[in-house]
Amino acid sequence: MSATLIELEKTSGTEPAPAKLPRRRLSRRALLLLSAAVVWIAGFVFLHGTGTLALPTSELTDLHRSLNHFNSWVASNRDDNPVFLYLLSPLRSAVDAVAAVFTTVFAASSIGLGLPEIGWLGTVALLGWIAFAVGNARVALLTVAVFTFFGLQGLFVEAAHTFALVVTAVLLSLLVGLPMGVLAGVSGRVEKIITPVLDFMQILPTFVYLAPLALVFLIGPASAVIATVIYAAPPIIRLTAHGIRGIPENTREASDSLGTTSLQRLFTLQIPMAKRTIVMGINQGTMAALSMVTIAALIAAPGLGQVVVRALQSLDVGTAVNAGLSIVLMAIMLDRVTTAASERALPATQRRRSRVSRRTRMIVVGATFALVLMLVQLSRTMLWAARFPQEVNLGPAITGGVDNASEWLQTHLFLLTGAFREAVTLAFLNPFQTAVTETPFFIMFAALALVAYAFGGWKLTALVLACLTMIIYLGLWGDAMVTLASTLVATVIVMVLGIVFGVAMGRSSRFDKLMRPVLDAGQTLPAFVYLVPFLGLFGATRFTAIIAGVIYAAPAAIKIMADGISGVSPTVVEAAVASGSTPWQVITKVQLPMARKSLGLAANQGLIYVLAMVVVGALVGAGGLGYDVVAGFVQSSLFGKGLAAGLAIVFLGILLDRITQAAAFTAPSRSLSTAQPTTTKEA
Amino acid sequence: MNSSAISVRNLWKVFGSGGAKIPLDPELSALPSSNLLERTGCVAAVRNMSFDVAKGEVFVIMGLSGSGKSTLIRCLTRLIEPTSGSVSIGGQDILQARPAELRDLRRQKMSMVFQHFGLLPHRTVLDNVAYGLQIRGAAKNERYARSREVIELVGLKGYESHFPEQLSGGMQQRVGLARALAGDPDAILFDEPFSALDPLIRRDMQAEVIRLHKDMGKTMVFVTHDLSEALKLGDRILIMRHGEAVQCGTGDELVGSPANDYIADFVSEVPRSDVLTLKWIAEPVASSTPGDAPVLSSATIIRDAIHTVMHSSSPVLVEDSGTITGQIDRDSILSVLRSTRAAA
Missing domain, CATH: 3.40.50.300 (P-loop containing nucleotide triphosphate hydrolases)
Structure with missing residues (x-):
């Protein structure tokens, strides 16, 4: 990076070149990184196989056993410990009660025939009507179509369970997130406290929330909802705060000059002007919630996630695809409806002119509500409207079709997919994994410490060493290194994709327009469903998890790179072209160096996403920490190890996040430290 | 004070x-x-x-x-x-x-008008102008009536239900002005x-x-x-x-x-004849000046005095609240005009 910088300075110098240019030298950072590589390779070559700290799958350390004891202690003391008695258990009951309300209404009542309170017809009608009221007729139709299709798939009840949990979680997230977001938006101090917490929550893979929550709140809907709230509230808080902070200073000043109190300012200025961003936060929160609710199937959350998990575990591709399709459709529907709602939140002038007046709309909304009530009543009286008719079940057809297709692909394309898989695994994955896992831990310590020191100095080195020590203390060094190897391999592929597509998109707005909807769609899907098609193609291996991780992480990395490249000032690019650079030179000497912050950011996001996916990939055969976590859910004797693995994932995540963040933000550029006058405003 | x-x-x-x-x-x-x-x-x-x-x-x-x-x-x-x-x-x-x-x-x-207007994009012109009154707690009818008056005063009648971004910069600033005036x-x-x-x-x-x-x-x-x-x-x-x-x-x-x-x-680039008054170029009254010469107030802008001075055969007398304080002649006017041209 610094080398290109030097070159950039050389080529862009307008002064006549001095007679003797200083010889290009490696920067200190490059030297440090190089020595890290040397330490690692030398350590591997001479000492491989020693000090690997590998722990066989079924073996436990003392720590794992004491965590197991803790688990049984919690189980036996749940009813008399005051913390549980007065705080956690009531919380659990309250969340359970809210979840039960929605579940009973949409999915199944716990008594009698187990029919939903408002039947499938009532549910479809009511949800369609809500989509119409908050969005428009188009998304209402989509909602009706999607929910009817769930019925045709034979998955209406499962889908309704998932939906009920999502609704519960989103409502609770709003309850928590909106006030916190407003506070963080209004007060700089609150924001300063909240931001690192949110950052931290964001780097945690969805997976790792589950075990500790299941420990405290037992498995079931309550834990699932609480995990989901923890995962879905951060984007709501963040975007609410962002929306309020983004209000132009002059508007705020103008309202202050009229003598607004802070409450008046909040309700007449800040919330109305941030409304759009807040609704976008609700959109992101909803998508996050769906993602988490499906994964929470691992702690017995009912719904589509369970179908997928069960199918993945028995390698039943057809069923997994059928349920995965439902999840995708639900994601699309939730995304469209909340996006339509955010468009409705635009100031009237920026909205597309609607053909109907506000009054007509209100009348239609009212009239259709009457119809909804009728259909709900019908559903409560007629069985065919209460339970989705079994006669029109397309589920088996879809499942069978997919099974056949998968079988066909596996047999006929095996030459292609199998060869690809084996080639990558043998040429790339295995050697790299061996190089990571077979190297003694102290060598890895030294190498990673050098990398950390190169990017972030002593502070980062200390943090990285602390994280590594914790992983060793947790007794999962070997598994952590397996996960690390897979993560790094996938991230390298993600970065290649990110740079290639990002540069292409950044340079051509047409390509950008073509790609962006695809990437957006890719980002809205829950992590889980990525595994399904690749399971069909590649079977249950580590490779499947890596490819799923790459596909999951690539959209984020590509978008960040594209934004970085197109963010390079056009004047600079013009100047480079005017001085006779070839396109290749423009890319390598101007655009990529100038977008190096995005490069770091893309690597950072790529790593976080890949890590999340590689861990979930345990469900289809990836080993490492993810496997320990999943095994911990299934076997109570492995509970402690699973919990420890969850923690190890956290430390691995922190380590990777901090190093890449440091690499992104301390990129060797002269930082302009202008003394910004700080304005103290009358509060 | x-x-x-x-x-x-x-x-x-x-x-x-x-x-x-x-x-x-x-x-x-x-x-x-x-x-x-x-x-x-x-x-x-x-x-x-x-x-x-x-x-x-x-x-x-x-x-x-x-x-x-x-x-x-x-x-x-x-x-x-x-x-x-x-x-x-x-x-x-x-x-x-x-x-x-x-x-x-x-x-x-005190109210204030801002360079970048500071209008609320989610409110109509009427609601923007009424904003200050709403903040004070004025009733809806009252604040709308007053706002309509002010909107008419700044020449925006007919635009009450427009949103700020539908207006030109000048009109937006009229809204800003109306908002400042609304609270009297x-x-x-x-x-x-x-x-x-x-x-x-x-x-x-x-x-x-x-x-x-x-x-x-x-x-x-x-x-x-x-x-x-x-x-x-x-x-x-x-x-x-x-x-x-x-x-x-x-x-x-x-x-x-x-x-x-x-x-x-x-x-230096200001046209002096447009800004300065006769006070600034008056000279002491010469004995040769006839008593019946034309008289101008010392607060007259030089440009406005040109005609009188050029058509008078004698210097022109300058008075300040009833007393003659000096005189001006063609030369003094011309020298101001020359310096103005040189500057321009």
Whole structure:
């Protein structure tokens, strides 16, 4: 990076070149990184196989056993410990009660025939009507179509369970997130406290929330909802705060000059002007919630996630695809409806002119509500409207079709997919994994410490060493290194994709327009469903998890790179072209160096996403920490190890996040430290 | 000075940590800006400023960008908290005002018009104008009635239900003006209100302000970086540089007797014959001047005297409140015109 910088300075110098240019030298950072590589390779070559700290799958350390004891202690003391008695258990009951309300209404009542309170017809009608009221007729139709299709798939009840949990979680997230977001938006101090917490929550893979929550709140809907709230509230808080902070200073000043109190300012200025961003936060929160609710199937959350998990575990591709399709459709529907709602939140002038007046709309909304009530009543009286008719079940057809297709692909394309898989695994994955896992831990310590020191100095080195020590203390060094190897391999592929597509998109707005909807769609899907098609193609291996991780992480990395490249000032690019650079030179000497912050950011996001996916990939055969976590859910004797693995994932995540963040933000550029006058405003 | 609407004494605004100590420190407070920044990391945007604005006066604060004029006008209603000094409005020291009192002052006595309008994009023109009244707690009917009046006053009748972004810049600023007028404040503060507008619209808006001032006689404090705007609107003009007042006076005082080279340079391009009055070029009455020579008031602008002087065979006498104070002749007029041309 610094080398290109030097070159950039050389080529862009307008002064006549001095007679003797200083010889290009490696920067200190490059030297440090190089020595890290040397330490690692030398350590591997001479000492491989020693000090690997590998722990066989079924073996436990003392720590794992004491965590197991803790688990049984919690189980036996749940009813008399005051913390549980007065705080956690009531919380659990309250969340359970809210979840039960929605579940009973949409999915199944716990008594009698187990029919939903408002039947499938009532549910479809009511949800369609809500989509119409908050969005428009188009998304209402989509909602009706999607929910009817769930019925045709034979998955209406499962889908309704998932939906009920999502609704519960989103409502609770709003309850928590909106006030916190407003506070963080209004007060700089609150924001300063909240931001690192949110950052931290964001780097945690969805997976790792589950075990500790299941420990405290037992498995079931309550834990699932609480995990989901923890995962879905951060984007709501963040975007609410962002929306309020983004209000132009002059508007705020103008309202202050009229003598607004802070409450008046909040309700007449800040919330109305941030409304759009807040609704976008609700959109992101909803998508996050769906993602988490499906994964929470691992702690017995009912719904589509369970179908997928069960199918993945028995390698039943057809069923997994059928349920995965439902999840995708639900994601699309939730995304469209909340996006339509955010468009409705635009100031009237920026909205597309609607053909109907506000009054007509209100009348239609009212009239259709009457119809909804009728259909709900019908559903409560007629069985065919209460339970989705079994006669029109397309589920088996879809499942069978997919099974056949998968079988066909596996047999006929095996030459292609199998060869690809084996080639990558043998040429790339295995050697790299061996190089990571077979190297003694102290060598890895030294190498990673050098990398950390190169990017972030002593502070980062200390943090990285602390994280590594914790992983060793947790007794999962070997598994952590397996996960690390897979993560790094996938991230390298993600970065290649990110740079290639990002540069292409950044340079051509047409390509950008073509790609962006695809990437957006890719980002809205829950992590889980990525595994399904690749399971069909590649079977249950580590490779499947890596490819799923790459596909999951690539959209984020590509978008960040594209934004970085197109963010390079056009004047600079013009100047480079005017001085006779070839396109290749423009890319390598101007655009990529100038977008190096995005490069770091893309690597950072790529790593976080890949890590999340590689861990979930345990469900289809990836080993490492993810496997320990999943095994911990299934076997109570492995509970402690699973919990420890969850923690190890956290430390691995922190380590990777901090190093890449440091690499992104301390990129060797002269930082302009202008003394910004700080304005103290009358509060 | 009880008759003054706004009275500012020893006002300081220092940005940066530890800025509060600087006005008290005789050594630091005397440092020029660049040394101050180097020594303390602080920026003194307003230094030791004192002036009075009379009731009904249009007081212009003028300076180039970075001179501290926008900071100064914000200090008048504490949108920016001053570091030290006093600002009294209608006899009340607002730096001592509690938040509720300050809000009351902003609601009732002072309103402000901003460079970038500061309109609320999610509200219609009518609701924007009514905003200040709503904040005060005025009933809907009352505030809409009043807002409609003001909207008509600024010439926006018919646009009540438009949103700000559907209007041109000039019209948006009329909304800003209407919002400031709606609360019927004693004084209006203008922070470079027309800088973002194109020249023709700017001229219209200046005329609008002059008209409103004539009709309503409100005290106005007007910040601008445009000298011709300052001369056109200002009863008195305060010129600022590096946070300090360089000179304060009427337009013809600034042009006729600039306090230093900076002001002289500043006003050098002003057509002197358009700004100076006869007072500035009158010479002692010569004995040869006939007693029945034409008489002009000393407050006459030179340009307006050209015709009389050129058509009189003798020098023209200049009177000031009934007494003859001097005389002017063709030569004195011509020399002003020549210097004007040379400057232009």
